[in-house]
Amino acid sequence: MSANKKTLVYLVVLSVAMLGLGFASKPLYDTFCRITGYGGTTGYSEDNLSEILERKVKVSFDSNVNGLPWDFLPEQTDMSVKLGQTGLAYYKVKNISNKPMIGTATFNVTPIKAAPFFIKTECFCFTEQRVEPGEEISMPVIFFVDPQLDEDQRLADVKDITLSYTFFDVKGANDDLTAAQGRELLN
Amino acid sequence: MRLVHNITASLALLLIMPGIAFANKPTDGGYWLQDAATPVMEELTKLHNFVFWIILGITLFVMVMMGWIMFRFSAKRNPTASKTTHHVGLEVAWTIVPIIILLVMVVPSMRLLYFQDALPETEMTIKVTGNTWNWEYAYPDHPNVESFISNPLEKEDAGDLYLLKTDASLVVPVDTKIKVLITSSNNLHSFAVPAFGIKMDAVPGRINETWFEVNPGKEGTYFGQCSELCGVNHYKMPIEIEVVSKEDFQSWVANDGAFTTAVVSYDNGSIVLQD
Amino acid sequence: MAGHAVEHDYHLIPPSPWPFLSGCAALVWGLGMVTFFAGLVDRTGSSPMAEWFFANGLDTLKSSLTGDGSLSGGWIILLVGCLFAAYVMYGWWKDVAAESAAGDHTPVVDIGLRYGMIMFIMQEAMFFVGWFWMFFELGLFHKVRATWNPDILENAAGYADSMAPGVTSVDAWHLPLMNTLILLLSGTTVTWAHHALMHNDRKGAKWGLFLTIALGIIFTWLQLIEYAELFHLRESGHEAWIGNNAYGSAFFMATGFHGFHVLIGTIFLFVCWVRLLKGGFKPEKHFGFEAAAWYWHFVDVVWLFLFAFVYIIFAMNGVAH
């Protein structure tokens, strides 16, 4: 029986290792990248905002609307900023339907590896925006690109960063519209 | 077994015959990658061919070995079996050799991967949105060109190019580094153009990017198809890309996204339209 | 080959109806799940087939069962499935207990049962790996991609920013802390019961087990109070209710499945308690009890992970409600 027990112990250790390896490989890899500076998730420290480098990146703005009768566009297509320099951009949104609607915006940044260095100090994302019928509102985004981007070898080729927003309708908030239209859109 | 080996061997031979020059779309009876129109696709084809020779070699090696063993050690020719069950050298060898082959393979493979990913300084951007079931194209750098929807043509209109031809193609200039932003308005889609060596999923709420640069002299119409299952009309959302000369593209932009017969001249980079 | 005497200690079991009936119960339960949830929501769309399906199938059944059809969905089928499953479990476990009492569980069979229980707990652990993975993904890497807050790996407080702004999190140091202490305490009481059983102190074992079950019920009760408060937030129109976003999804499903496992563990312990009261278990042989205790400890450990990550770290920057 002790041989069996030994085998059990080995196999349990093995499975735990398999489990751990599988589960941990992604975070481990990211952590590894951060520590070695090889990967894309380099952390940033909070007190380097004063530093402004000469290197410039072009920030392009993109917008999408998903399931809402809204016009949503950036007020500028792109803007060139120095690393560390604060930029201010506006998006405008207009409700072209005849009833007030609530939407919420998600956003993301490409290239993925540059995303952790793109920092927004003010944005309209993940909060519900209510827009009256026919109303047009302008929404600011204040951002800067972390100067540490310059120190990362992997990001040497990054000259162009895209900031993209998508407005979704808030689940349940615009029911009379979406229950019918949303399904229609999806099917 | 031999017969089967012959068949598979001749099929393999078929594969290594020099490829016929293909057009910008799939060819009936085609058995190789579509012709490369971009540097990425050229590199991709090179790597594919490189790996192909390696895997063909491995397959042939195993096949020949098997054939020889089946011939030499059949019960007829070798009535008494040996009892060998271990050979350390051999076992080490067939662990080490594949590792070496893989190491040889992984170097160009990584090079291609990073080449595809590293976005060069792009000269213009196009934005692609996957809808159910058509593609929407926008030119953020050219605000005067309205975004438009590209629907597939029905059989009557498309003729031989049914399921490839659309009513509005994406127009891009040749010899220009173009960034493609890809997103989706509902289901997943995938924007794929085989001749360009690009394929990128369109994910709702996310923006993905890739890039291509059509080689000089490669003007023409290219075709691709949605490559991620997106529902009932998944098969029916083709991608049609018209690659034109830089001049033609300028005039297309100047005409707010239309080809006209109007004569266009260029004066220090700014466009002058003449009637 | 009949006639050979059996010379091994393994336990060969005669045909048993329970597995087949379990399958039947699973089918009823599954149909109940679909019809209950499909019935809650109008998913019929405009398909005539759907109309037919609901009109001729479920609605007929539903109205014949409830009389008026005011309750939508197949909750009755779900309920029947659950009761069926409970009946099967009762019968199955009764057989096992009887076999154990009859001495069929020889040492080698006993070891097999232990292996089985360990494997079962391993798969339960992997189930929670799925939920935690989702939780960390939403907490950490989703925001790396979305650049919400890039310093997540620098300090643990960054976890909290995975929540949408203004979302209130549950204060870890109120009910969740109490629940942690309750579960830890129940871990000691179940060990007390185990040691008492080993020393043939049946009275102590009964008390220890009783306390464990009571603590388990209190835990579930407190968890329900917490949920009720959170639902109350939604009722009162709190706009950033955590159920409105993916963080809330992960929170409710992870803690909910843990709660479900607490329930199973409590029932498991309760069955042991009843067996104990009826005079079951011997100091040298009481694997049914040990399995329940192992399971209880597993549930306890999962809670500690939930408490550490879901409640404390994610809630650091959150606003107490």
Place this chain on the structure above:
Amino acid sequence: MAGIGYDDHDDGKPGFFARWFYSTNHKDIGTLYLIFGIISGIIGGYLSFMMRMELSEPGIQIFENGHAYNVFASMHGLIMIFFMVMPAVIGGFGNWFVPIMIGAPDMAFPRMNNLSFWLLPVALICLLISFFVPGSASGNGFGGGWVMYPPLSTSGAPGPAFDFIIIGLLAAGFSSIFGAINFITTILNMRAPGMTMHKMPLFAWSVLVTAFLLLLALPVLAASLFMLFTDRIDGGTGFFDPAMGGDPEMFQHLFWFFGHPEVYIMILPAFGMVSHVVSTFSKKPIFGYLGMAYAMVAIGVVGFVVWAHHMYTVGMDVDLKAYFLAATLVIAVPTGVKIFSWLATMWGGSISFSIPMQWALAFIFLFVLGGVTGVMLANAGVDVALHDTYYVVAHFHYVLSMGAVFGIFCGFYYWFGKMSGYLYNKWLAAAHFWLFFIGVNVIFFPQHFLGLNGMPRRYVDYPQEFELWNQVSSFGAYITLAGVGFFLLMLVEAFIRKRPAGANYWGDGATTLEWTLSSPPPYHQFNTLPRIEQNDEH
């Protein structure tokens, strides 16, 4: 015990109903699994045949629309994986031969064994119901592929069809989890005296590794299925809903964390069976037994850390792609060890080309073919051109339709006499083999060309440029169908003629414990446990 008053240690067989519905006998349950696998195989084969007929020429001939085709494609995948391959190799052959090979009288938990089986018909019923209930606005059934990616499986499929699939897969998943617990316990706890781990037959090893993969991978699938289920409820969760801050891509991570080990779950037992067959018909022990066993363990371990190579085009960070590329290539090493060990086992042997050996040789050759295209696909850069094209379809059918399925037939013919007690007709069996071998190659080899040329998967209709190879491929489906016909004919013939098989009808090469028993084995074998000599060589 509900009125079934059998004595615990009775050797007599119970009556029909008790024997087949209330069974606690590993061989009977194994038989049930095999019958179930054949039935599912016929259903799944019918679905794929219809798909091939549809694709034999451009235009939509058979199906109402793309959705109907997608439903067939999705169900073909799910049924073949969960209800044909897995029940056959693990439930069927595993149940039949793992206890016998390790010298045990039965499985560790005979009742739970039967539960594992009975959950499967339940699951299949749920999947079949889903065919006939509304899926999306385009029609009945669920057409989101066997991978079930959201949003097509959440907001894109609002009808109850997909709920039935979720319930069915949960039932199938629990069936496999219980089965896995049973196999692990049986193998670890019930080996005959002297049967150490390092003397255990390779098939038992392969099932042990498979069982661990099942145990660790399936609960993650269960969790992600629950997430889909709650995401589908209005006012429910938003794990994969970007509007709520969720992420559709995350499902793909969770799914493939299960899905990649699943691939090895299907192929590893086939490895085990092929090893025995190669050894038996070469009249030689396995070459490099330990290497073979630990290669399987290595494949299992590495199989858990390569999942995202199914997701190269979702927009993943390039370094992650590089990691998954490298990790995936590593799998080629232990797989190579297995291939070469089989060749070395045959080397110096005295090979007789009986039917199981033909399947085994074909398995090795075709698995190599499918394996090397896997190396091609592992290259993330090249995968951009091949991802979601017919190249991938060809690749995984070479390793599954020809790997796993050839493994199943290999085992089936190897053990058919042992299980049924009858010999099969060699001519019918040979016709089955050759038609099947030619058929599947004609189906799937041209699909490499289609994929290279750019034809995407899951298309009900295609541009006429892809016509030639699709025609060839569909022609192969007829040949394969004829092959399946001969298989069924072979079964019927064997049971009509009832030619008795001896205890060891393969002769000297067959050395594992099942050949020491009669054919079919007694209802309860090993009432006296066999004793394995300490100096037995592998």
